Amino acid sequence: MDVIVTALAHAATWQVLAATLFGSAVGLIFGAIPGLTYSMALAMVLPITFGMGNEPAIAVMLSTYIGGMTGGAISAILIGVPGTPSAAATVLDGHMLARNNKASLAIGVATVSAGIGGILSLVIMLVAVQALARVALAFGPAEITALVIFGLSTICGLAEKSLVRGMIGGVLGLMVMSIGQDPLDGIPRFTFGNTTMLQGVDLLVAMIGLFAVPHAIAALSAWKSGREAKVEAAAVNVELPNIKLILAHWWNLLRSSLIGTVIGAIPGTGGPIAAFLAYDQARRFHPHPERMGKGDLAGVIAPETANHAVTGGAMIPLLGLGIPGDPATAIILGGLLIHGIQPGPLLFVEKPAVIANIYVLFLFAYVAVVIMQLYGVRLFVHALRVPAHLLSVGILVMCALGSFAIRNTLFDVVVMMVIGLAGYLLLRARIPVAPILLGLVLGPTLERESRTALIMSEGHLSIFYSSWPALLFFGLALLIIGGHVVGNLRANARARERGKAGVPAA
């Protein structure tokens, strides 16, 4: 307790508060603009921290990370393009809410969920950092493969009406991510001998294209044919969630926080996977699962809680083992090392004050980000006053610039456009977007982990069923797929019965 009080006293200086506000603002802006990511924001602020004391430096890094994660939801909800890959699942319901003129409510709910998810993950981290670090270690390549297969099995639920269309989407997503150099041997794939194709398709570029371009085409064609919905300036109201509304979703919040913290703690996974798993669980537990995807608050709460719980979860291997779980935490690790803080098991023993500091600064960052965003909502929603066809042009410009900025290459702008046009055609063919996303998100992890596992076992498949986490997740995946197949067969049988009963088959 003493340590925490001292840490609070240390943290309550104007330098730390200024650093937290600065980091939150930078993070929010980078997170909200599709193409600018919190990893880039972190890389940018890192040199600024070199000359700072330890507390302000940590405050800047943590608040940039957290602000960046939170900012992703703003663009996901307002314009239907995820600001970060972690916010991709938020688009599904969040943007539908915005179309129903509930943008401010959706952003408000996303913000509060983010705060709750982050702070719950901090609490979990506080009580169980060493135990969870050990759980995280139990996940090697084979176990992560099982987890990812389990994630892919949720395509069944996300496929909406047709499982076949869902699978087509999922496989297309997986295939797009296999373009370029293969991650293990460096063999070029689908590059047609072209060196610029070697770099492959960036996940975020693919997502931006998939969301932004079809939206823009739809908005522009609606405008051309005079079907565009008029947005009354006064109709853009600011409605923030009240506590009762949030508390009604307590089980979703708690469940998604747990999913996010555990997934975040496993190195090699991360925000997008956690968000999709939480989204799928929310659908499963929903009293009216058919409402998900059409603008249900549960579909905003689940991914936003989970991807923020990932921020706390990712701190577990980072602080407990000195192992970064993703590129963002790798940059934070570098920043900590430069300031002479060596994360690892000994840090908890030798310098509990530093750990307490990090926890307090993590909390500060969440408070700052939530307050900033709840005030910001009033500002952000004005974007919706712009007529849809004009807004879509602005979004396309921003997305092209963002795609360029990710890796500083024009190739990515072209990829964004090509994937966007392909995405538009797929949507016209009624291929659901969620399975494509899942394929994009999980593809690289699935390939890297399954192949590493097979290298480890020298080609023996037994590695996939010789540990409890692998068995558990493969079992769950089988249950979901089996359940879905049985359900489909029954539905078909019923349809045939009805057909026999007199209604001629079409």
Next chain:
Amino acid sequence: MRTLKTVAAPLLASVLAGMAFSAQAAGFPDKPVEMTVLFGGSAQTVGQVLADQMSKKLGSPVVAVARKGGGGAIGYTYVHDTKPDGYNIVWNSNSISTTHYSGHVPFDYKAFTPIARIGMEVPVLAVRSASGWKSLKDMQAAGKKAGTKLKIAVGGLGSFTHIVAAALFDRLGVTVNYIPGGQGREVAELLAGRVDGVLRFPSEVAPHVKAGTLTVLCVTTKEVKVEGLDAPTCDQAGATGLDLSMWRGLAAPAGTPPDVVAKLQNAAKEAVASPEFQKAVQNVGFVPAYLPADGFGKVIAEDDKEIGSLMQKIGLEKKK
């Protein structure tokens, strides 16, 4: 569709124009210098500290831009294709040789002109303390037992740490299954017991060595002394003659004017000498070792020859 095109065309044009615009060597630098970073981890951290210090010495921003992937191939290809005007430099390493011999890039080190060596990183071999292996000889004996094949995690297949590990275990006469890591996962795999050892850089294993859970069996270089690391060299420990360390430095596309290279070299020299740089990189386990362009060029050429023959010997070289 027409509307979309009218949106895209001016946008592409403006981005293209921005890229094409670049100043000549006279008055260098009059705009930011882009430093391509090829890897994450310590490479990225040290690269950013260096860029920050060089910005101060050069009077113009040096921006560290990450272009990771393909064991460095993506970034090398990018910088290789830029104009040789000094505004695009690469934070390079021995990976210029490994990417070439593994067939990932069609060009070799001669496609770049050296600017300066900045320092060294020394791979170490670490195992779990619970394994009971107190020395390299113990591990060798365990690995030589019939029916066993040690699993060693390295940075990636064909990466520098893979080659160093292969050279080490080749000398010991032990057959090894190399497991590709990435994003710092190698140490996690070792702690969890899924691999028998890692060949990685000291900063990654340091917290666990201090905590007593991991033991460093040997350091792969004969000369470079790593601060606070108390382990024999692999040469002394049984792998006689092994002496490999990773250098990191700066290079520009071949054909960059000598006066521009000289300016960058001097900025790099001052940056390395600055107390800020020295203090920051020590915490990351990076050993500053500045060498000017000509000396650095010799090191690159010598190492290239050695890595080439090593990769051929252990079968990592790509058959053309």
